Amino acid sequence: MNDIRIDAAYPGGNIIVERIDGDHIYVRQDLRDTKGWWFYWNFRVRGAAGRALTFHFTNRNVIGTRGPAVSFDDGMTWSWLGTECVRAGADDPSFTHAFRQGDDNVRFAFAMPYLQADLERFIARHKGDGHLAVRQLCATRKGRVAERIHAGNLDGHPVFRVLLTCRHHCCESMASYVLEGFLDAVLAPTEEGKWFRANVEALAIPFVDKDGVEDGDQGKNRAPHDHNRDYEGESIHSEVRALRAFVPQWSAGTLRVAFDLHCPWMCGKNNEHIYIVGSSNEALWKEQTRFGSILESLCGNSVPYRAAGNLPYGTDWNAPTSFTPGKNCSRWTSELDGMRLSASFEFPYANAGAVTLTPESARAFGAHLAAATRGYLE
């Protein structure tokens, strides 16, 4: 009765099936060109309705703090499966799922994915809005289109420009929902949206590693260096090359704020709260701290952010050794003319303290980020 089919043959898919042994499936994440180890996976199970299957991960634990993410509608919507079904022992990490009758097509993933199809749904939601323009940043190495999205004041004479970049590390999908929340706020029929559309042109690069997002790569620590270590010398990644050429001339000295959105490690210390990666530049760290307190004052309990949780330079992984070789995006943007506040944000995959994160709460945080940006610029 081996009619169970497990595959990753769709955008964002990533799995290696080692063997199927009755109700026990042995799988591991596909590391591809990753230097070292990472934890992204995303697979589909068909033909398992009515059965209970246990999925064993054979290359260390790759299950986060709220269990696997699950989708019953081909990846349109996701929820957390929870940890009841998980056995996270170091020797045999696994989870068990009882497929209901009729559940003939179920996806599981490390966290909630965000793909081209999700971006297109976002764009469709704002169709006809003259304050949103989707243009081509470049063609990717594999021939896809990498977008640049302009939102807000598009008349060519905004008071401020703001840059948002996302998915330098393609597996860091939760950050994309934060980006959506920010752009939604810029376009919203609110007093705040109005202020943005009068004063600010936001430029968002939703997928700096578009091929990696769609192919389901890890992206982090990609060989020979990943997209966020590509801002020095001649860039090897086409999106970064295009971004470095485009942003300075687009800015014309009016770019004031740049946020590069990331997700941290899967769990543990410094990976279960939202934070700014502190700059080694003292003056910039001061601006980051000032922004942090504005942001904290706007975030409620639903998406907790504490400025005290920011990671000062020289602490934990935020040390010189993490940044060689190769310059990262926020260091590069910090050196642009007129820049005041450039920062990398880490938004966790599954929880911020006791609060479970979802696409909705990530979008809510993105809206707070927009509100704080206004507070900071005003």
Ligand SMILES: [Zn+2]
């Ligand atoms: Zn990252």
